[in-house]
Amino acid sequence: MLRFSTPKVIAILAAILLGVVVALPNLLSADQRALLRSALPSWVPTQAVTLGLDLQGGSHVLLEVDVNDLIRSQVTQLRDDVRRILRETRASLQGGIQIVNRGVQLRVADAEDRGRLLPRLRELSQPLSSPVLGQTGVRNLDVTDTPDGLIQLTFTPEGVTDRVRRAAEQAIEVIRRRVDALGTTEPNIQRQGADRILVQVPGLQDPQRLKDILGQTAKLEFRMLADNASGDVDQLPSRDAGGQRVPVERRVIVGGEDLTDSQPGFDQRTNEPIVTFRFNLRGAQRFGQATTENVGRPLAIVLDQEVISAPRIQTPITGGSGQISGRFTVEQANNLAILLRAGALPAKLTIVEERTVGPGLGADSIRAGAVASIIGFLLVVAFMIAAYGFFGVIATVALLANIVLIFALLSALGATLTLPGIAGIVLTVGMAVDSNVLIYERIREEGRVGRSAASALDAGFARALTTIIDANLTTLIAGAVLFFLGTGPVKGFAVTLSLGIITTIFTAYTLTRLMVATWFKVARPKRLAI
Incomplete structure (x- = not known):
């Protein structure tokens, strides 16, 4: 158990070195990481751990299906x-x-x-x-x-109950696409109950923009303006008419579901913000046929039951693309493009709760978590050195490597670190030294029965392995259950706990064994002072 081949030693040290490299960007500021990202090749890891809403601040909104x-x-x-x-x-x-x-x-x-x-x-x-x-x-x-x-x-x-449930599930996917288009990282979007949806967006300090994006249904329809107010028509407010109602045919030529893309832009003639769009094959055919048959008539572009623009069809539009103008601001055009690109919500969503977590409160949480982690780490280190001497120092080095590997995995996986996640790391510190305690106590027992130093070390590591795997495997199962069945903070705790278990088995057993074997090969002690 104390003999390591050269390839195995290289593999263990390479894993530790890779962990250090991947975790290193977490010590840099955002500007330093951006500079590093521009100066280094794309394959060099520069991603830091994403902080959750409770650590970096952001917006929290609870929505309810109407x-x-x-x-x-x-x-x-x-x-x-x-x-x-x-x-x-x-x-x-x-x-x-x-x-x-x-x-x-x-x-x-x-x-x-x-x-x-x-x-x-x-x-x-x-x-x-x-x-x-x-x-x-x-x-x-x-x-x-x-x-x-x-x-x-x-x-x-x-x-009705089933339709509400399915509407909530569909709305979650639409909301996720809309929030992702804002450029934020790791939003937490999940259903609560049958008809409510929780949206947490870390780093977004403008809750009004989030509400604007989430609160609109963005139901886009292309219809024809009616010649008169009689017949099968709707009376809808028109922006071009200053909010006055105009007759619009109820027949929908093409709906927003046939859009494949929408982007903000500027009209080359007037330089006003517009939204360009492109239809799928079915939408392009229907739009082309309608514009061919209605040359000279106004086409009503209806968004959420409001005529935002009613251009006159000058020539057939058969290319499957076009543009929407409606006296937009740049931000309105960008938001509308996001809404249309993400799709329409299946029902109106009502905001029942909203709050904003400021970056100052998040900084306080980080500071408190860091202080708790450092105190816990120092107490564990003091106990291990007092109880096991030099072997406690080896356990401390393995523990430091363990923490580095946890942050490396969090960075590589793009996981979100929350305050409960920090608690999971603190718990991992205690669990990691448990494995070292099992090994060291087994070595002590082997030494008491008269085994030589080499034999006691070899038997201690070999016989403790099964117990270490059993103990960590059961905890890993519990972590998996928490992740798949839990929500929000529970998942954050489960992620760091599960990753910590994986790194613990590697550092507390494999890395510790390598360091002990190297020490034994150099020192050649006759008896163990442990």
């Missing part, structure tokens, strides 16, 4: 589906399609028409499904009819 808005959107879509089915089945309708609580109703007096219509309407009612259980048999839509021809379609409570 259930009423979501239901209204679903009912509107249901009404459009019913209208489409009526056209396809050519059923005669008495009156119009009326919106009722969580659904719509219509009256079809003719029995033959109802016979054609009802099967098609019931196709809209599909059982809810689960990835684990498959179809649960619970319908998201109830379809009822009466002998006098009244047909009612109503969303079930189970269907």
